[in-house]
Amino acid sequence: MGFCLFNNVAVAAAHARDRHGLERIAIVDFDVHHGNGTQSIFQSEPKVAYLSSHQSGIYPHTGGVRDRGAGNLHNALLPPGSGSFRFRNTWLDTLLPALDDFRPQLLLLSAGFDGHMADPLADLMLDADDFAWITGELRTIARRHGGRIVSMLEGATTRTRWPNARSPTGCAARLSPASCHGRTEPRPVPPRAFIARMHPHPASYQRFSARMPPPVRSPCACSRCR
Numbered sequence: 001m002g003f004c005l006f007n008n009v010a011v012a013a014a015h016a017r018d019r020h021g022l023e024r025i026a027i028v029d030f031d032v033h034h035g036n037g038t039q040s041i042f043q044s045e046p047k048v049a050y051l052s053s054h055q056s057g058i059y060p061h062t063g064g065v066r067d068r069g070a071g072n073l074h075n076a077l078l079p080p081g082s083g084s085f086r087f088r089n090t091w092l093d094t095l096l097p098a099l100d101d102f103r104p105q106l107l108l109l110s111a112g113f114d115g116h117m118a119d120p121l122a123d124l125m126l127d128a129d130d131f132a133w134i135t136g137e138l139r140t141i142a143r144r145h146g147g148r149i150v151s152m153l154e155g156a157t158t159r160t161r162w163p164n165a166r167s168p169t170g171c172a173a174r175l176s177p178a179s180c181h182g183r184t185e186p187r188p189v190p191p192r193a194f195i196a197r198m199h200p201h202p203a204s205y206q207r208f209s210a211r212m213p214p215p216v217r218s219p220c221a222c223s224r225c226r
Contacts, residue, residue: 009110009152010041013048016106023047026104028095030134031055031112031154032122034063034075038110043069048104051095053078053087055115055122074098080123084130087115091134100141107142109135112154 009027015021029035029052037159039062042048049072054063056077063075076090099107113122113131135151142149 007037007041009035009108009154010038012108012150012152013042013106017045017047021101022105024102024104025049025106025108026051026099026102027108027110028052028099028138029110029112030115030131031110031126032115032119033112034060035060035110036060036062039067039069039073039075043067043073045068046070046072048072049099049101049104050074050112052076053090053095055080055124057121080125080200082123083125084127087124087126087130088133091137096137096141099138100144103145104142105146105148107138107149109138109149109151110154111135111151 009029013025013027016025016222025047027038027047029038029050031052032055034054035050035052039050039052042050050069051074052063053076056079058204063077065075065077067073067075074095076094078086078090082090111131112123113119116131117125117127173195
């Protein structure tokens with residue numbers, strides 16, 4: 001629903017449940033819009049938990065805190081201008097404990113980056129560090145209960161405000177083997193080839209690219225990650 005044609009995260013959750021017999025699948029959604037389609041699909045399915053933070057007062061105007069489904073729905077509304085402090089505290093106080101209690105065998109992330117301060121359609125005022133932080137927290141919970149975690153790209157509507165390119169790469173760095181076992185995590189690497197192909201102003205991109213950190217390749221060599 002909304003901007004989506006196919007709900008890929010719902011398809012993945014249903015496949016894991018029906019074909020692989022998983023009993024506890026969690027979908028975590030930090031896109032700025034509520035995932036009304038995902039909630040509607042699984043609101044009566046106790047094997048699938050849905051946890052979402054989203055901005056209040058914007059499309060699709062769903063996802064109230066009183067929506068509980070079969071006890072598997074957890075919604076948190078964030079007012080415009082919430083910023084890092086409120087976003088992180090909401091997850092720490094409410095959503096992450098609920099996820100940990102659910103003990104997911106598989107954790108699926110609806111990773112939307114339209115809460116970024118550069119995005120023109122919303123006003124949560126988050127930055128790339130917030131998305132990397134929540135991904136790291138979710139990875140910790142996933143590892144505690146089996147280690148299965150999959151991140152799927154969702155919303156982000158800006159093309160020309162390229163600081164937002166740090167958001168998905170920062171999350172990918174948190175999920176990479178190089179960040180495990182307390183090792184220093186690599187700095188996010190922006191998708192330069194992709195940006196170079198799409199950027200409407202090459203000179204502006206070159207100035208932005210010059211400020212980006214160089215690629216960091218430090219794969220983990222431990223026996224768990226090989």
